[in-house]
Amino acid sequence: MTAALFAVFQRDLRIALRRRADTGSALVFFVIVAALFPLGVGPEFGVLRRMGPGVVWVAALLASMLALGRLFADDHADGTLEQMLLSPTPLALLVLAKTAAHWLASGLLLVLISPLLALQFDLGGEAAGVLFLSLLLGTPLLSLIGAIGAALTVGLRGAGVLLSLLVLPLCAPVLIFGAGAVESSLAGLGVAAHFSLLGAMLLAALVLAPLAAAAALRIALE
Amino acid sequence: MSWTRYAAPQRFYPLAGRAVPWFAGLALLLAVVGLVIGLGVAPTDHQQGESYRIIFVHVPAAWMSMIIYLAMAFWAAIGLIFNTRLASMLAVALAPTGAWMTFLALWTGALWGKPTWGTWWVWDARLTSELILLFLYIGFMSLHAAIDDERRADRAAALLALVGVVNVPIIYFSVQWWNTLHQGASVSLTQAPSMATTMLWGMLIMALAFWMYSIAVALARTRVIILERERHARWARQALEPA
Numbered sequence: 436m437t438a439a440l441f442a443v444f445q446r447d448l449r450i451a452l453r454r455r456a457d458t459g460s461a462l463v464f465f466v467i468v469a470a471l472f473p474l475g476v477g478p479e480f481g482v483l484r485r486m487g488p489g490v491v492w493v494a495a496l497l498a499s500m501l502a503l504g505r506l507f508a509d510d511h512a513d514g515t516l517e518q519m520l521l522s523p524t525p526l527a528l529l530v531l532a533k534t535a536a537h538w539l540a541s542g543l544l545l546v547l548i549s550p551l552l553a554l555q556f557d558l559g560g561e562a563a564g565v566l567f568l569s570l571l572l573g574t575p576l577l578s579l580i581g582a583i584g585a586a587l588t589v590g591l592r593g594a595g596v597l598l599s600l601l602v603l604p605l606c607a608p609v610l611i612f613g614a615g616a617v618e619s620s621l622a623g624l625g626v627a628a629h630f631s632l633l634g635a636m637l638l639a640a641l642v643l644a645p646l647a648a649a650a651a652l653r654i655a656l657e
Numbered sequence: 658m659s660w661t662r663y664a665a666p667q668r669f670y671p672l673a674g675r676a677v678p679w680f681a682g683l684a685l686l687l688a689v690v691g692l693v694i695g696l697g698v699a700p701t702d703h704q705q706g707e708s709y710r711i712i713f714v715h716v717p718a719a720w721m722s723m724i725i726y727l728a729m730a731f732w733a734a735i736g737l738i739f740n741t742r743l744a745s746m747l748a749v750a751l752a753p754t755g756a757w758m759t760f761l762a763l764w765t766g767a768l769w770g771k772p773t774w775g776t777w778w779v780w781d782a783r784l785t786s787e788l789i790l791l792f793l794y795i796g797f798m799s800l801h802a803a804i805d806d807e808r809r810a811d812r813a814a815a816l817l818a819l820v821g822v823v824n825v826p827i828i829y830f831s832v833q834w835w836n837t838l839h840q841g842a843s844v845s846l847t848q849a850p851s852m853a854t855t856m857l858w859g860m861l862i863m864a865l866a867f868w869m870y871s872i873a874v875a876l877a878r879t880r881v882i883i884l885e886r887e888r889h890a891r892w893a894r895q896a897l898e899p900a
Contacts, residue, residue, distance in 0.1 A: 583820055587813050591803050600799055601817060604792035605824050608831035615835060636827070647820055654812040 439524045444532040450509075451540030457505065462544045465498035469552045480557045487556030488566060488617030492610055494552075495545050495570060496577060500599045502541035503581040506533065507589045507652070516589070520656055526649040534582045534645065542574030558617070565620040572633040573613040579637075579644035580605050586651035608636065664743050666883040667892050673876040680873035687866035695859035708772040711765050713859050717867040719762035722790060725755035725871060729797070730822040733815035743879075745811035746886070748818065749801060750878035754871050756794035763787055782833040789828050793821045807886060 451458050472490045476482055510516040510533075519529050549570050553563035584602035588594040616629035663669045695713035702709040729751040736745030766784060767777040778784065797814050804810035887893040 583816075587800060587817060588803070593803065597799055597803050600792075601796040604789045604796065604828075605820065607789055608824075608827050611831045611835040632831075643823070647816065651813065651816050654809060654816060657809070 436524050436528070439522065440528055440532045443519075443529055444536045447533055447536035448539060451536065458502075458540050458544070461498045461502040461541050462548060464501055465494050465545050466548065466552065468494040468497060469555070473555070483556045484558060484621075487553065487558050488562070488621070489614045490556065491549060491552050491566060492570075492573075492614040492617075495542075495549070495574060496603070496606055496610055497599075498545055499542055499574060499577045499581060500602060501595075502537070503578070503585045503598055503602070504595050506537050506582060506585040508585075508594070511589045511656075516652065517656055520653065526652060527645040530582060530586070530648045530652070531641075531645040534578050534648075537582075538575050538578040542570075542578050546570040546574055558621070562617055562621050565626055566617045568630070569613045569616040569626075569633065572630060572637055573609050576609050576633065576637045576640050577606055579640040580609070582648040583644055583651060586648040586655065589652065589655045609633070612636075664741050666743050666746070666887055667890070669743055670880055670883050670893075670896065673880050677873050677876050677880070680869045680876065684866050684869035684873055687862055687869060691859055691863035691866050694855060695863060699855045699859050700853055705773055708769065711769045712856070713863045715762060715765040715769055716860055717864040718758045718765060719787065720864055721867045721871055722755060722759035722762050722787065725751050725758060726790060726794070726818075726825070727822070729755060730818040733811075733818040737812055737815040737819070742808075742811075742886075743883075745808075745815060746879050746882045747875065748815060749811065750875045750882055751871075752794055752798050752801070753878070754874050756791060756798065758867070758871070759787060759791040759794060763791065782829075782835075785835075786829045786832045789832070790825070793825075797821070 469491055472486065473483055476486065507516060510519070520526060522529070546567060549567055550563045553566050558566065581598070581602050584598045584605075587601060588598045591597060612629045612632045616626045616633070619629060620626045663672055691713060696710055699710070701707055729748045732744045732751065733748040735741060736743075736748060763784070766787075770779065771777050797818055800817055801810045801814040804813055884893055884897065
């Protein structure tokens with residue numbers, strides 16, 4: 436069973452690496468959205484520093500929505516997904532393996548580039564570090580919640596917009612605690628509470644989201 | 658005769674047809690009584706003057722918006738677990754009413770906020786979570802509308818409703834903490850002034866009226882959904898023929 440999971444994980448990662456343009460587009464989108472905000476609200480550092488954490492987080496949220504469409508769509512189109520449903524390996528674990536590979540090729544890249552955006556918004560070193568860590572905890576959560584939405588909308592017309600419509604409201608708590616961690620660090624308060632809550636949500640989502648996504652895939656393909 | 662007898666759409670259709678006028682009539686009656694108490698009998702509030710009277714629409718709408726979401730998720734879960742068609746239809750029929758109630762609560766809240774707080778909207782915890790609830794309703798309806806196969810649509814939307822129900826408390830508390838963290842809103846909704854008994858009665862009667870209205874509308878909508886889905890069945894054609 437572990438071998439099957441690892442095979443799926445490796446395969447998805449390899450596909451992501453071979454489609455660099457696809458994988459990179461979400462990353463570029465992230466950077467562009469974050470760069471548009473100073474153009475919209477003006478270049479004063481006071482304002483930007485105040486908005487920075489929220490803007491970077493919202494941009495990360497939107498960028499991960501953009502990447503989610505690919506999670507099941509290709510496998511659905513070529514029939515791989517049906518084979519996964521028939522395999523003896525539990526579907527929820529396969530979904531978890533796919534989501535993990537998907538996060539490595541999308542969310543993790545956003546996390547890695549976030550210090551650069553933190554510099555553009557003139558966040559200090561400590562705030563940039565907190566932003567990095569909050570994204571590190573938060574983006575897998577976005578991928579897990581998003582996997583449910585991706586599974587529900589697999590194979591539908593206009594799946595992309597619908598996916599965002601379904602998933603974005605559910606992601607509000609992630610945004611609140613993710614951006615809140617950076618803000619409370621900037622305000623000189625502790626970040627332990629925010630990180631604990633993000634971690635708790637991540638653990639809950641690790642257990643529940645693959646089950647829900649697997650159920651959604653069964654509904655979609657029955 | 659067991660209660661599951663009416664789980665068959667064919668038997669539920671006439672039952673709902675008989676029930677709708679009763680619930681609608683009760684809704685009308687209770688609304689008239691509630692509005693007379695609310696607009697006529699209840700005393701003027703010493704802080705807010707007459708503007709508080711929107712409470713008689715606002716609070717029942719806000720209650721219904723949450724209760725209907727729970728009812729929708731309940732029927733969706735029943736439909737998903739026991740694979741009963743009628744339960745899924747009820748869930749689908751409840752969604753638009755719930756969305757309207759949420760919208761009404763937000764709208765009347767804005768109308769109430771302008772004279773009392775001086776602004777149409779504050780990013781208060783309750784307002785924000787109510788707004789997110791509206792998005793959840795819209796997501797449910799959009800997902801259902803996007804899937805052509807109605808059974809698949811029922812089940813997918815049901816799963817979304819259940820995911821939403823798990824998330825609603827998380828969203829509510831996170832929004833509340835976010836709000837206290839920001840200290841943004843200077844007004845507090847939680848320190849409600851103690852209410853006169855007539856106000857409370859007016860509100861409770863209006864809440865009952867909203868209940869009856871929601872049930873009547875949901876049942877009427879369920880009847881339409883049943884007819885639409887059973888249009889190829891003989892009884893449905895007969896039901897549509899003029900007697």
